[in-house]
Amino acid sequence: MKAAVFYHPDFYKKGYFILKDRVKPGFDALENLINQKKLQHLTPEIDSETEELLASTHSPGHIASVQAEGEHVTALLSASGVVQAATKLARAQLDFAFCFVGAAGHHASYDSYWGFCFYNDAVMAVKKLRQLGIKKIMIIDVDPHFGDGTRNLLGHDQDIIHINFFGNSGVRKFDPVLQNYDVPVPGYGDKSFLQEMDLVFSQQEWDFEFLIVIFGHDSHEKDYGNCRLTFGAFPAMAQKIKQLADDKPVLFILSGGDNPDVASVVIPEIIEVFVR
Numbered sequence: 001m002k003a004a005v006f007y008h009p010d011f012y013k014k015g016y017f018i019l020k021d022r023v024k025p026g027f028d029a030l031e032n033l034i035n036q037k038k039l040q041h042l043t044p045e046i047d048s049e050t051e052e053l054l055a056s057t058h059s060p061g062h063i064a065s066v067q068a069e070g071e072h073v074t075a076l077l078s079a080s081g082v083v084q085a086a087t088k089l090a091r092a093q094l095d096f097a098f099c100f101v102g103a104a105g106h107h108a109s110y111d112s113y114w115g116f117c118f119y120n121d122a123v124m125a126v127k128k129l130r131q132l133g134i135k136k137i138m139i140i141d142v143d144p145h146f147g148d149g150t151r152n153l154l155g156h157d158q159d160i161i162h163i164n165f166f167g168n169s170g171v172r173k174f175d176p177v178l179q180n181y182d183v184p185v186p187g188y189g190d191k192s193f194l195q196e197m198d199l200v201f202s203q204q205e206w207d208f209e210f211l212i213v214i215f216g217h218d219s220h221e222k223d224y225g226n227c228r229l230t231f232g233a234f235p236a237m238a239q240k241i242k243q244l245a246d247d248k249p250v251l252f253i254l255s256g257g258d259n260p261d262v263a264s265v266v267i268p269e270i271i272e273v274f275v276r
């Protein structure tokens, strides 16, 4: 198992003010895994390739707005790590990657953004994977808020399976042709969330080459989302995702969450499931 964490100190120094305080504690909690050489630490950097992917994902007006808000550099650095992780996974230089970010991505559409998201890191990674010849990609979004930006940008693509679990009220909608699955989790707590994962994952054979997970720990009861999960749900969730991935490359992208005490427990526990 070749596993890496992508992390830059600017994610907590210059990250979005609501999200940044969980970043360093989450990374520091990986010290043992890094010391035991179960996990490499790689530091992302912005390069011309990520600039090009950004320009093909968002409108010039969108990018100008993010620049005016002062979030451009950290958001692009965050997406750069995700793209670099996807590249290494596609080339079989890694089997598993976890990407920290200074700003999230799944609420960023072509020409609009909200909810602490600026640039859609997962969509930029998908574009890079396509350049590398990977066609069929599954995206599982377990952030408790619906990933509307990702859906707006990729929902038309029949080779992308997009499964969105979310805790806010919404309509259950399965579209097997476009492979878009909206899964509002009924009620609160670990049991209902994990049951929904089992139900959806087991309903058919899933045909994909690469798995991306949008991971928001705002689903924890001590964080700001509304799923009210406890600590036990996170390794269980990771186990189900690992089983589904079945040795295909797995890319975790950090999403919502602001509680350092939650991040420093759930992030190492999730990574442990994959690198053990």
Ligand SMILES: [Zn+2]
Pocket (backbone or CB within 6 Å): 143, 144, 145, 216, 218, 225, 255, 256, 257
């Ligand atoms: Zn969220």
